[in-house]
Amino acid sequence: MNRVLSFLFLLAGVNSHAQTYTLQQAIDTALSSNIPVKQSGLLVQTSKVYLNQAMLNRLPYLTADVTHGIYNGRSIDPSSxxxxxxxLNSANYQLNSGFVLFNGGxxxxxxxxxxxxxxxxxxxWQQAKDNLVLNVILAYLQVLNNEDLVAxxxxxxxxxxxxxxxLDVLNKQGAIKPSEFSDxxxxxxNDQLAIVSAKTALExxxxxxxxxxxxxxxxNMKLERIDVSEFLANYTASSQEVYQSALEQFPLVKSVELQTKSFAYGSKAARGALFPTVSIGGGLNTNYSSIAQNAAGKISYDNQLKNNVSTSVGLGISIPIFNRLQQRxxxxLADIQLKNSELEEERTKTLLEQQIDQAYLNMTNAYDRYKVLLEQVAxxxxxxxxxxxRYNSGVGTSIDYLTAKDRLDRANIxxxxxKYDFVLRKKVLDYYSNPSTLRQ
Structure with a gap:
């Protein structure tokens, strides 16, 4: 088999510079280059920004205001x-800060x-990466499967x-019927056509x-061969065991559970806005006027800034009485989103169980088919x-020979x-029961 594969690659024109990938290299390349996975990673960064802002909203605010003006004609002198x-020329400097003490949580x-x-x-994001890893593994195995079919x-x-x-020699000697040679x-x-079809599927x-x-x-891309025989043992876990494991480890399940949790807190946040908001604030202020003066004459800029300093502290309560029922x-809407998220969580888990049941049934059928075909090939x-x-000794007919060969060829294919179908089905179940095994 290995000699045939080597000959196949030689016929395909594989040169010494052809890229050879291991399964891990194929996975790593896909994870680093796949655009949808990168986009999913950007959504994580976006969520992080929202979280950081929400945490910063707990801190006091601090603002500084600077105002300079030039007035002509009748105006108010800020100094008097x-x-x-x-x-006159005037300037005003303010520093304000505030902090929310209570707003219903x-x-x-x-x-x-x-x-x-x-x-x-x-x-x-992890689910997107796991999906990609599984698809790469399945595609990788499909290439190996088609290589074996070509061989x-x-x-x-x-x-x-x-x-x-x-038979060509015998036919030229007249030792056989011409029909045997043509058959x-x-x-x-027909075998040549099978090679063409197998090569097409491989590419x-x-x-x-x-x-x-x-x-x-x-x-010219080449893949490192994997000994799939080590994966041909029967699957020991039941479909229910796979499902229970998926509920604990499948990223998508944890993701929808956290989404429901997020919407639950969103509902609490919306209700908190129905309560009065208690806040405390303070300010620091000073100003300057170009016409300010005292008995000694015009007051300097620095002295005005020092002399005109004022401070303020305030406690405020904002009570929502009627705002056209916007907050209610x-x-x-927050409650509806929460309910929808709960239904989405339930739907996800139900769909997951159905997919696992189907995958388990497919795996079982594939294993039974593999065992039967092993005996059939033998x-x-x-x-x-x-x-x-019998045919070489002149006892059997060409029809008997070709029939036996066709049966063996079909059974081998x-x-x-x-074999690969069973391995693929097992990998799908591994994906559901313990996605981390695919990342290794």
Whole structure:
């Protein structure tokens, strides 16, 4: 098999510069290049910004205001608060700060809402990466599957070619019926068509893998072989065990649970806004006037700033009495969002259980098919060997020989497909039960 694969790659024109990927390299390349995964990562950064802002909203605010003015004609002198009718320049400097003491817990609930949303976005990102990893693994195995099918088709063609060469000699000697030679030649051409079809499927699977890796398709791309025989043992866990494990470890499940938690805090935040808001604030103020003076004459800029300093401290209560029911409708909308999130969580878990049941059924059927085909290949192999001996000795007919060969060829192809199909199905269940195993 390995010699045939080497010959296949030689025929395909593989050169020494062809990129060879291990499974881990293919996964790493896809994770670093896949655009949807990168976009999901940006959503995590966005959620982090919202969380940071929600946490900063708990701090006091601090503002500074600077105002300079030039007045002509009748105006108010800031130094005396009296009317003057002359040109003046003025300046005012203010520093204000405030802090919310109580608003029904709305600020803190908003922080928790954004914390849950941020954690949910990280798990959604992880789910996107896990989905990609699974798809890369499946695509990688599909390439290996098609490589084996190409090798099998070439082996089948090789057997036909040897027999055809033997019959060609006999046909030229008149030792066999011409129809026997033409029958086998037809079979040989059928084997050639099978090689073409298998090679086409191989290149299509390479293209699919390259697209997942966000790489340009290269027909010379090579993959490191994996011994799939170690994955051919029967699956021991039940579908219910897989589902229970998925509820504990599947990122999507944790993500929707955190989304529900986020919306629950969003509802609390909306209700908190129905309560009065108690806040405390203070300010520092000073000003300057170009016409300010005292008995000694015009007051300097620095002295005015020092002399005109004033401070203020205030405690305020804002009571929502009637605002056209806007806030109460916000509460209703928040409750609707929470209910919808709860339904989405329930739907996600139900759909997950259904998908696992289907995947488990597919895996079980694939394993049963694989076991049956193992026995079928062994049986048809014995039949073909016997038919070949009889045909070579002149006892059997070409029809018997070709029938036995066709059965063995089909069984071998079906066995290869069944083997990889079973491995793929197991990988899907591993994805559900413990996604972290795919990341290794």
């Amino acid at each position: 608060n009296g009317y003057v009718n002359q040109n 709305s600020i803190q609930s908003t922080v928790k809402q954004n914390e849950a949303a941020y954690e949910s976005s990280k798990l959604t 099998s088709a070439m082996n089948q063609a090789g057997v036909s070619q040897k027999q055809l060469e033997r 086998l030649k037809g079979q040989y051409m 299509e699977s390479k293209l699919s893998l390259a697209q997942l890796m966000n790489k340009q398709y290269d027909k 409708n916000r509460v209703k 049986a048809y192999d014995e039949s073909f060997k016997a038919a070949e001996v 079906n066995l290869i497909i069944a």
